[in-house]
Amino acid sequence: MKFDYTGLISSAPDTGEGIVIFRPEVRIRLHGPNGSEDFLGLVDTGADNTILPESVAHALGIPLVPGKGPAARAFGGQEIAISYADVDLELIHADGPLRWRARVYFLADPADEEALILGHQGFLDYFTATFVGEECVLELVPNSYLPRITAPE
Amino acid sequence: MQMKLDEFTARFPDRGRPVPAELAGQWIAWNDDRSQVLAHGTDLSEVRRQAAEHGCACPVLQKVPRAPFVGGA
Numbered sequence: 302m303k304f305d306y307t308g309l310i311s312s313a314p315d316t317g318e319g320i321v322i323f324r325p326e327v328r329i330r331l332h333g334p335n336g337s338e339d340f341l342g343l344v345d346t347g348a349d350n351t352i353l354p355e356s357v358a359h360a361l362g363i364p365l366v367p368g369k370g371p372a373a374r375a376f377g378g379q380e381i382a383i384s385y386a387d388v389d390l391e392l393i394h395a396d397g398p399l400r401w402r403a404r405v406y407f408l409a410d411p412a413d414e415e416a417l418i419l420g421h422q423g424f425l426d427y428f429t430a431t432f433v434g435e436e437c438v439l440e441l442v443p444n445s446y447l448p449r450i451t452a453p454e
Numbered sequence: 455m456q457m458k459l460d461e462f463t464a465r466f467p468d469r470g471r472p473v474p475a476e477l478a479g480q481w482i483a484w485n486d487d488r489s490q491v492l493a494h495g496t497d498l499s500e501v502r503r504q505a506a507e508h509g510c511a512c513p514v515l516q517k518v519p520r521a522p523f524v525g526g527a
Contacts, residue, residue, distance in 0.1 A: 306455065307473070308471075309473045309478070310459065319459055320458055320459070321457055321462040321472045338502070341514060341517075360499055415481075417517060437466070
């Protein structure tokens with residue numbers, strides 16, 4: 302399954318001129334008691350976990366369990382509470398959807414710092430991922446570790 | 455990967471237009487084929503509601519980072 306990187310117009314950090322920044326984002330459907338919604342999530346090899354904003358959980362009615370481990374730290378050292386839930390995720394692609402259930406962590410980020418991060422646990426562990434930088438394309442091939450489900454449980 | 459806008463349009467003429475810089479930090483709701491931004495704002499539920507008012511039952515929701523994003527949660 303191939304996914305075109307998404308593009309964002311921004312300013313170059315060095316020259317300040319307008320540029321397009323490409324990011325490996327994929328369309329992921331999240332399911333909860335209130336229904337389902339499609340989001341673009343950033344596939345991030347530097348993230349240990351799949352981490353979403355709490356606002357997403359609230360929108361879908363996903364009940365959250367407060368984490369007992371250490372809080373996350375934002376830039377500047379601010380501590381951010383972590384909660385979690387087991388969530389059905391569905392990768393949306395023309396080849397057909399793939400659905401699985403995984404533990405997802407949620408952060409009570411400040412509104413302008415919210416991000417949808419698809420990290421190793423819950424996402425990348427289930428795929429062979431190839432980042433084709435020259436073409437700005439991400440290729441994902443599901444592996445045998447993917448706990449695929451075909452119907453809501 | 456980063457490039458100038460004119461290079462982007464030359465190399466990837468079939469791809470949708472990138473997200474405008476003024477939407478950084480906001481939620482946006484795309485239509486199904488991501489060719490049009492239906493709504494944007496800082497509140498996810500409100501953006502979702504506005505997309506529904508445009509007749510889109512299943513928008514694609516994206517949180518636009520305040521670039522450059524330095525990654526790694």
